[in-house]
Amino acid sequence: MAYITLESGDIISEPTTLVQFLTNHGIFYEYWDPSVLSDRLQHGLDLSDQEKESVFECFQSDLERLSEQHGYTSHDMIILSATTTPNLEELLTNFQREHHHTEDEVRFIVDGEGVFTLTRNDERFGITVTPGDLISVPYGTRHYFTLTDKRHVKAIRLFQSKEGWTAIYDKDVSAS
Numbered sequence: 504m505a506y507i508t509l510e511s512g513d514i515i516s517e518p519t520t521l522v523q524f525l526t527n528h529g530i531f532y533e534y535w536d537p538s539v540l541s542d543r544l545q546h547g548l549d550l551s552d553q554e555k556e557s558v559f560e561c562f563q564s565d566l567e568r569l570s571e572q573h574g575y576t577s578h579d580m581i582i583l584s585a586t587t588t589p590n591l592e593e594l595l596t597n598f599q600r601e602h603h604h605t606e607d608e609v610r611f612i613v614d615g616e617g618v619f620t621l622t623r624n625d626e627r628f629g630i631t632v633t634p635g636d637l638i639s640v641p642y643g644t645r646h647y648f649t650l651t652d653k654r655h656v657k658a659i660r661l662f663q664s665k666e667g668w669t670a671i672y673d674k675d676v677s678a679s
């Protein structure tokens with residue numbers, strides 16, 4: 504399950520406190536059990552399109568429920584790893600530039616780990632996401648993404664519209 508690292512270095516990992524913290528900061532969070540997946544579907548980093556579809560099918564009811572609740576119109580899968588992403592370091596350098604989007608950034612972590620560093624309510628903190636975590640970084644929230652020492656992540660991305668998910672690096676551009 505996710506944990507939060509505050510600027511003070513304190514860590515919030517107790518589930519109830521974690522969810523309360525995220526809710527207080529307007530960040531939507533759910534936990535979906537990744538053990539419904541076969542070993543290959545969860546841990547494989549070189550999934551075929553057919554296998555990716557199988558992952559979506561395993562979470563179909565949750566994907567449909569969430570899409571209905573929040574107006575998501577599409578989803579896909581992103582896999583970042585040293586073995587399957589030739590330009591991984593270049594991509595990560597780009598992801599580490601602080602930015603925001605005009606729609607929520609919604610990720611369900613299937614495997615691996617990553618860290619979203621956000622500024623909300625004038626507070627900066629890191630959310631380390633691990634398998635089973637579904638998180639929505641609210642639109643307009645300045646943030647960046649990094650991998651952990653595990654150096655890989657596999658996630659389902661949900662979109663309201665792919666145009667809305669373009670990264671806006673300039674802090675002064677309105678998110679509205």
Ligand SMILES: [Fe+2]
Binds near residue numbers: 604
């Ligand atoms: Fe982003």
